Amino acid sequence: MSIFYYDKTFDGLLSVVFDAYKIKHFPQALLAEGDIEPMFMERVHTTVTDSGKSDRVWTALRKKLSKQALNHIHHVWQSELPEADYLIFRYIRKVIDSSHSVETHFADEDVMAMLKLAKKVSKDTMYLIEFVRFQKTTQNIFFAPVAPDYNTLPLALRHFIDRFADQHWALYDIRRGYGFYYDLQRVEQITLPDENALIDGKINPTLLAEDEQQFQTLWRNYFKAITIRERINKRQQRQHMPARFWHLLPEMQN
Amino acid sequence: MKESVLHKLTILAESAKYDVSCSSSGTIRRNKAGMTGSTSGWGICHSFTEDGRCVSLLKILLTNFCLFDCAYCVNRRSNDIERVAFTPGELAELTIEFYRRNYIEGLFLSSGVIKSPDHTMEKMLRVVKDLRTIHHFNGYIHMKTIPGASQELVHQAGLYADRLSVNLEIPLEQDLKLLAPEKDHQSVYKPMHYIQQGMVQSLEERRKFRSAPRFAPAGQSTQIIVGAAKDNDKDILHLSSALYQRQSMKRVYYSGYIPVNTYDKRLPVVKDSSLKRENRLYQADWLMRFYQFNANEILDDKSPYLDLDMDPKLAWAIRHPERFPVDVNTADYATILRIPGVGVKSAKMIMVARKHGRLNLNGLKKIGVVLKRAQYFITNNELPHYTIHEATPEYVKRVLRDTPSLPSPAEQQLSFGFTD
Numbered sequence: 001m002s003i004f005y006y007d008k009t010f011d012g013l014l015s016v017v018f019d020a021y022k023i024k025h026f027p028q029a030l031l032a033e034g035d036i037e038p039m040f041m042e043r044v045h046t047t048v049t050d051s052g053k054s055d056r057v058w059t060a061l062r063k064k065l066s067k068q069a070l071n072h073i074h075h076v077w078q079s080e081l082p083e084a085d086y087l088i089f090r091y092i093r094k095v096i097d098s099s100h101s102v103e104t105h106f107a108d109e110d111v112m113a114m115l116k117l118a119k120k121v122s123k124d125t126m127y128l129i130e131f132v133r134f135q136k137t138t139q140n141i142f143f144a145p146v147a148p149d150y151n152t153l154p155l156a157l158r159h160f161i162d163r164f165a166d167q168h169w170a171l172y173d174i175r176r177g178y179g180f181y182y183d184l185q186r187v188e189q190i191t192l193p194d195e196n197a198l199i200d201g202k203i204n205p206t207l208l209a210e211d212e213q214q215f216q217t218l219w220r221n222y223f224k225a226i227t228i229r230e231r232i233n234k235r236q237q238r239q240h241m242p243a244r245f246w247h248l249l250p251e252m253q254n
Numbered sequence: 255m256k257e258s259v260l261h262k263l264t265i266l267a268e269s270a271k272y273d274v275s276c277s278s279s280g281t282i283r284r285n286k287a288g289m290t291g292s293t294s295g296w297g298i299c300h301s302f303t304e305d306g307r308c309v310s311l312l313k314i315l316l317t318n319f320c321l322f323d324c325a326y327c328v329n330r331r332s333n334d335i336e337r338v339a340f341t342p343g344e345l346a347e348l349t350i351e352f353y354r355r356n357y358i359e360g361l362f363l364s365s366g367v368i369k370s371p372d373h374t375m376e377k378m379l380r381v382v383k384d385l386r387t388i389h390h391f392n393g394y395i396h397m398k399t400i401p402g403a404s405q406e407l408v409h410q411a412g413l414y415a416d417r418l419s420v421n422l423e424i425p426l427e428q429d430l431k432l433l434a435p436e437k438d439h440q441s442v443y444k445p446m447h448y449i450q451q452g453m454v455q456s457l458e459e460r461r462k463f464r465s466a467p468r469f470a471p472a473g474q475s476t477q478i479i480v481g482a483a484k485d486n487d488k489d490i491l492h493l494s495s496a497l498y499q500r501q502s503m504k505r506v507y508y509s510g511y512i513p514v515n516t517y518d519k520r521l522p523v524v525k526d527s528s529l530k531r532e533n534r535l536y537q538a539d540w541l542m543r544f545y546q547f548n549a550n551e552i553l554d555d556k557s558p559y560l561d562l563d564m565d566p567k568l569a570w571a572i573r574h575p576e577r578f579p580v581d582v583n584t585a586d587y588a589t590i591l592r593i594p595g596v597g598v599k600s601a602k603m604i605m606v607a608r609k610h611g612r613l614n615l616n617g618l619k620k621i622g623v624v625l626k627r628a629q630y631f632i633t634n635n636e637l638p639h640y641t642i643h644e645a646t647p648e649y650v651k652r653v654l655r656d657t658p659s660l661p662s663p664a665e666q667q668l669s670f671g672f673t674d
Contacts, residue, residue: 106607107617130300134355142354163292165285167354214255218263218348219357225267226313227303230512231529236306240299251301 002043003029010077013085014054016047017092026093030085057092064095069103072118079121079150087113125152129159131245134169135216136209141181142169145201145248151176161187174201201247216250223251259348262338269318269329270364272514273421273477274507278310278359278394280472281416291353291360291393293416298359311362311396312352316340316378320366324434325521326423326482328514329366339368342380350389360394360416361385371402371441379407382414394472399449401441408448409469412456417472417504420445425490429483433520442476449474450502473504480535481528482511482521488549488558491538495549498542508535534560541567544598545591563655568594571631572647579633579641583612594654595628627654 004019004027006012013030020026023045029038033046061070073091076084090110094102105111127148134142142164146153153173157180160171164182172179172192181190196204246252279297299308315329317339323331340348349361363381367374378397385391397415399408411418420442424430427439449470456469476497478490494506510532513524538560541547545567552566553559561569571578571594580589582604591601603621607613615636619625630642630650642650 102610104603104606105610106603106621107610107613112620130298132356136355144356159294162285164290164354164356166288166290211255215351215355218255218260219352219355221260221264222267222312222314223301223303223309225264226271226309228271228305228307228512231305233306234304237302237304240306240308241302249301 001028001038001040002045003027003031003038003041004045004047005031005033005035006047007049008032008085009049010074011051011054012047012049013077013088014057015049017057017089017096018050018053019045019047020093021096027089030089061092061095064101065103066101072114075118075121075125075155076114078152078155079117081117084117087117121150121152121155124148124150125155127242127245128152128156131241131249132156132160132171133248133250134164135203136212137203137207138209140168140209142167143172143203144170145172145174145198145203147175147201147244147248148173149244153178153180157187172198174198220251220253255344255347255351259340259344262340262344263314263348265336265338266315266318266340267313269366270313270315270362272328272509272512273313273362273364273398274307274509275396275419275475275477275505276308276310276313276362277417277475277505278396280504281394283392285392289390289392290350291391293360293392293394300357300359310359311394312349312358312360313362314340314345314364316342316345316363316365316374316381317368318366319368321369322367322434322436324423324437325515325518326433326479326511330515333515340381342377342384345381346384346389346391349385350391353391353393358393360391360396362396362398364398365400367400371400372404372407374400375403375407375411379410379414382411386414396472399445401437401445403445405448408445409452412449412452412469413467415470417475418449418470419475419477420449421477422493423477423479424483425478425485425493426483429485433483446474446476446500446503450500453502470502473502475505475507476503477507477509480508480510480532481524486558487531487535487538487560488553488555490535491542491549491553494539495542506539508532508539530562531560534562534566538566541570546588564651565594567592568627568654572642572651575642575647578631579643580631581633582618583608583634593623593628593631595624595626595631597622630654 002025004016006016016030025043025045027045073088076088087110091114094108094110102108102111106115128146132144132146134144137143153171160169161182166184168183170179170181170190177191179190180187192198197207198204277297279295281293282295283293285292297310299310301309303309317337318329318335319337319339320329320331328335352358353360363378365374365378382395382397385395395415396417396419397411399411399418399420401420408418422442424433430437430439452469453473456466459466460468478493480490490508497503497506510528511524513521515521538552541552542549551570560566571592577592580593582590587601587605590596590604591598600622604613607617607621615625615634618628630645633641
C-alpha cells in the first residue's frame with residue numbers, strides 16, 4: 001500500500017494532488033503526520049503544503065468544473081468526515097484525467113458520492129440559516145450559539161453578513177469552540193475568552209439585554225397561537241425541524 | 255414594548271392561522287447600505303409548528319374586527335369573540351425585533367374589514383410604509399388585498415409589498431353567495447386584475463428605466479377553501495388552471511375546510527378526508543405547474559374527483575397504459591417527466607447523465623428514481639418484460655396504491671383467514 005502524509009488542510013490536499021501528478025504515483029490512503037501506519041507499506045511520500053502548488057491545481061479545476069461543482073468540493077471538505085479527503089482526491093483525479101466534464105456523470109460512484117455528501121452539508125448549512133436564533137446582549141450584540149453537524153458556519157457566513165449588515169452579531173459554534181463576530185464593517189474569527197459567557201451552550205442570562213426575555217416570550221406565544229390544533233402532526237414537524245436543534249430554539253422551550 | 259402587545263399578538267395570530275400561504279420566495283433583494291435585511295429569492299422557513307407547517311413570515315391580522323359575516327370565517331361579525339387591534343407602530347416594531355433575531359423572513363399582513371375595504375387598506379398600508387420608509391426594512395412583505403379595494407390603494411400596496419394576494423375562498427360563485435352574502439367574485443377578481451395591471455405596467459417601465467419602481471415583484475397568490483361547499487376537484491383544478499394563465503398568479507393555495515363555526519347549518523359536516531383531499535389537490539397543482547399537465551388530463555367530467563388512494567400522476571399513468579413503457583435512454587424530457595416515480599430533479603439528471611453512456615437500473619436508482627413505482631412504466635435491457643401491459647393496470651393499481659390504514663375491527667373479523 002502506498003500512502004501520502006499531509007497536514008490535513010484544504011491547501012494541503014490540493015498540494016497532494018500536485019505531488020501525485022508530479023511523481024506519477026497515486027496514493028491509496030491519505031494520512032496526517034502521526035497517524036498509525038498501515039501494514040504492508042510500499043511507498044510513502046510526505047507532501048509539504050505549498051500555496052503555489054494548491055493554486056495551480058485549483059486553477060486547473062476551475063477550467064474544468066462549473067462553479068457549482070467547485071462549491072461541492074468545498075462543501076465535502078467542510079464535512080470533516082474521515083473519508084472526505086480521499087473522496088475529493090479520487091474525484092479530482094477523475095476530473096483531471098477525463099477529456100470531457102465528469103461532473104454530470106451521475107452513474108459514477110465517486111461523482112455521486114461527492115454529490116450526496118455535498119448535499120448533506122448544504123442541507124446542514126440550510127438548517128443553520130433557518131434555525132439560528134439571535135439573542136440581544138447587554139452590549140447590543142445579537143449573539144447565537146449554534147451546533148451544526150458539519151463545519152458549516154463558514155459556508156453560512158455570507159448569508160448573515162448580507163442580511164444583518166446593520167447590527168452587531170456573533171455566531172458561535174459550541175461544538176467546535178469557535179465563531180465569527182461582525183462589527184458592521186467586517187467579520188473576524190473569535191473564540192470566547194470568558195468561560196462564564198456560555199452555560200451548557202446557552203448564553204449566561206445575566207448577559208442578556210433587558211427586553212430579550214420579553215421578545216422570546218412574544219415569539220413563543222405567537223408560535224403556539226398559529227398552530228392549527230385540529231391538524232397536529234408532530235412527525236412532520238420533526239421531519240422538517242430535527243430534534244437536535246430544539247435546545248437552541250426559544251419556541252421549543254416551554 | 256407594552257404588556258398588552260402579548261395579548262393582542264396571541265389573539266391576532268390565532269385569527270390569522272387559517273391563511274395557508276407562508277411563502278417568502280420570489281424576490282431577491284440584496285442588502286443595501288443603511289437598511290435592515292435582505293430577501294433571498296428562494297424563501298426560508300424558520301420554524302415548524304406542531305401541525306407541521308412552516309413558519310416563514312409573521313402571519314398576523316392588523317385587527318379581527320370585521321364588517322362581514324362569512325360563514326366559514328372565525329372572525330365573522332356574528333361570532334362572540336374578543337376583538338383587538340394593533341397600532342401600526344406596534345406591529346412594525348414587532349416585525350423588526352423578530353426579524354433581527356432571525357425568527358422570520360418578514361411580515362404577512364392581513365386584516366378583518368373595518369368600516370370599509372379602503373379604510374382597512376389604508377391602515378394596513380400604514381404598517382407596510384412605516385416598515386419600508388421609517389425602519390428601512392428590506393425583508394419580505396406579503397400584504398393581503400381586501401376584496402373590494404380601490405385601484406389606487408392596490409397600486410400603492412404593490413409599490414411596498416413583495417407579494418399581494420386576494421383570497422377567492424369559495425370556488426363557485428353561487429356557493430360564495432350563499433356563504434358570504436356580502437361578497438361576490440367580482441370584488442375579488444377586480445383587485446386581482448389591478449395587481450396584474452400594475453405588474454405589467456411596472457415591467458414595461460423598467461424596460462425603459464432601470465430605476466423605475468418594482469410592483470409586487472413576487473407576484474400574487476390566492477387561496478381556495480376546499481370542502482366548505484359543494485365544489486368538486488375538477489371545478490377547483492380548472493379554476494386554478496385559469497388563474498395560472500394570468501401571468502401574475504404565482505400560487506393558488508388550497509385549504510381543506512376546518513369547521514370553525516359548526517353551528518352554521520349552511521356548512522357541511524366535515525369528513526376526515528379533507529386533509530387528504532387538500533394534499534391531492536396540491537399534487538395535482540404541481541403537475542400543472544412543473545410537469546406540463548393540463549387540468550383536462552388530470553380530471554374530466556367522467557371522474558370529477560381525485561383518487562384519494564394514489565397520487566394523481568400515478569392515477570393518470572394507470573389510465574393511460576398506451577403511453578408506456580418509456581425508454582429512459584431515448585425519450586424526451588416531457589415524456590420522462592410523466593413516468594411515475596420520476597420527479598423533476600431526477601428527470602433533469604437523467605437527461606444530462608445519459609450523455610455519458612446508457613443508464614442502467616443501478617444508475618437510475620442512484621439518481622433517485624423510485625423504481626418501486628417506475629419499474630412498470632420504463633423499458634431497459636435489464637428489466638424483465640413486466641411492464642404495465644404484462645402486469646395489467648389493475649395489478650399495478652393494487653400494488654402501488656397507498657397502504658390503507660389499519661382496517662376497522664369489524665372488517666378485520668370479516669376478512670379473517672382470507673388474503674387477496
